[in-house]
Amino acid sequence: MSSLSQILRQKLAATPSGRLPFAQVMELALYHPDHGYYGAGPRKLGRQGDFFTSVSVGPLFGRLLAMQALQEWQTLGEPEDFTLIEQGAHDGQLAEDVLSEIGDRPIRYLIVEPNPRYRAAQAQRLGDRVRWVESLAELKTGPGHGFFLCNELPDAFPVHLVRWNGERWEELHVEADGTEDLRFIPGDLSCEELEAEVQHLPRDLESGHVLEVNLAMLAWIRDLAQAAFRGLIFIADYGLDAEEFYADTRASGTIRRYHQHQMDGHVLENLGGCDLTTHINFTRLIDEAARHGLAQREYGLQGRVLGRMAMSWIQSLEGNPPDAGTMRQFQSLTHPALMGRSFRCLVLRK
Numbered sequence: 001m002s003s004l005s006q007i008l009r010q011k012l013a014a015t016p017s018g019r020l021p022f023a024q025v026m027e028l029a030l031y032h033p034d035h036g037y038y039g040a041g042p043r044k045l046g047r048q049g050d051f052f053t054s055v056s057v058g059p060l061f062g063r064l065l066a067m068q069a070l071q072e073w074q075t076l077g078e079p080e081d082f083t084l085i086e087q088g089a090h091d092g093q094l095a096e097d098v099l100s101e102i103g104d105r106p107i108r109y110l111i112v113e114p115n116p117r118y119r120a121a122q123a124q125r126l127g128d129r130v131r132w133v134e135s136l137a138e139l140k141t142g143p144g145h146g147f148f149l150c151n152e153l154p155d156a157f158p159v160h161l162v163r164w165n166g167e168r169w170e171e172l173h174v175e176a177d178g179t180e181d182l183r184f185i186p187g188d189l190s191c192e193e194l195e196a197e198v199q200h201l202p203r204d205l206e207s208g209h210v211l212e213v214n215l216a217m218l219a220w221i222r223d224l225a226q227a228a229f230r231g232l233i234f235i236a237d238y239g240l241d242a243e244e245f246y247a248d249t250r251a252s253g254t255i256r257r258y259h260q261h262q263m264d265g266h267v268l269e270n271l272g273g274c275d276l277t278t279h280i281n282f283t284r285l286i287d288e289a290a291r292h293g294l295a296q297r298e299y300g301l302q303g304r305v306l307g308r309m310a311m312s313w314i315q316s317l318e319g320n321p322p323d324a325g326t327m328r329q330f331q332s333l334t335h336p337a338l339m340g341r342s343f344r345c346l347v348l349r350k
């Protein structure tokens with residue numbers, strides 16, 4: 001049994017009901033400071049890791065984002081306090097790619113990073129070109145101008161799982177059975193926020209339909225809206241519109257476990273040894289952003305949004321084709337059969 005399974009069993013035993021909402025189990029599996037999949041320190045991404053991200057594909061993603069940020073900086077009249085703000089910066093690779101395109105222009109780079117092991121890894125890669133804050137709450141007084149970016153951040157937030165029983169939404173909790181295994185057990189909704197959120201969910205579903213509720217994502221977009229900076233927010237992640245998210249074909253939800261480029265739904269096995277992740281309900285995210293005053297500037301499949309962002313890069317090549325490696329990166333990021341369709345980009349104006 002892994003150390004994390006033992007820790008979870010102790011926690012379950014110390015709980016009067018012997019159960020915990022799945023969101024708490026996912027929090028532990030991903031962010032336990034010593035044994036969590038992410039909490040223990042930045043893991044390798046890409047070919048040698050468990051999954052690819054647009055960042056691990058190569059530096060082009062960061063270059064395209066940097067060009068977008070530079071356009072915004074110039075449109076605003078090159079303000080002195082213009083700051084690129086990244087959250088979910090992992091080992092600092094995206095920051096390095098963005099900063100190499102920014103060059104020596106007087107633009108600041110700030111990383112929102114709660115985990116000291118990640119800050120150390122980022123500092124080693126990026127040196128003194130970057131500053132850090134631990135949370136979005138620290139951005140309430142400045143900077144005044146910003147370009148916020150994140151790739152695959154809210155898909156890594158712990159989610160509550162709810163199941164439609166034909167009459168009402170129940171929450172899936174986790175308990176230990178008599179053997180070594182953990183299992184799901186339906187129960188009451190564990191908090192008021194979840195009770196409020198299920199009011200937004202459809203009720204014309206087959207009994208047994210499971211959905212994820214990403215309350216952490218809603219709190220995150222609210223915190224982002226309350227930050228002081230004015231500018232753009234760029235969010236890239238895999239996700240769906242509400243209609244697709246609630247479709248009968250996804251009746252077991254979108255939560256998945258990734259390990260060595262294999263994906264499955266056994267999310268209670270090998271806790272801490274695998275990534276756990278869900279699709280983003282972009283419709284819900286956009287609604288919540290609007291409720292907090294963040295206007296949608298652009299939303300679409302990653303292939304389309306990056307294709308548009310690549311126009312100035314292609315023009316800058318003045319007819320010379322990019323090298324084969326860069327061309328392969330562009331195809332991976334934008335081709336519908338690769339990352340172009342499953343990933344989406346949302347740009348908000350703040």
Ligand SMILES: C[S@@+](CC[C@H](N)C(=O)[O-])C[C@H]1O[C@@H](n2cnc3c(N)ncnc32)[C@H](O)[C@@H]1O
Nearest residue numbers: 038053055087088090112113114151152153156
């Ligand atoms: C799927 S990885 C993506 C890493 C990187 N952005 C990329 O695209 O290659 C998710 C990352 O989000 C980080 N993360 C999760 N919650 C966070 C939070 N509240 N603040 C900062 N980073 C967070 C995790 O530690 C992890 O590094």
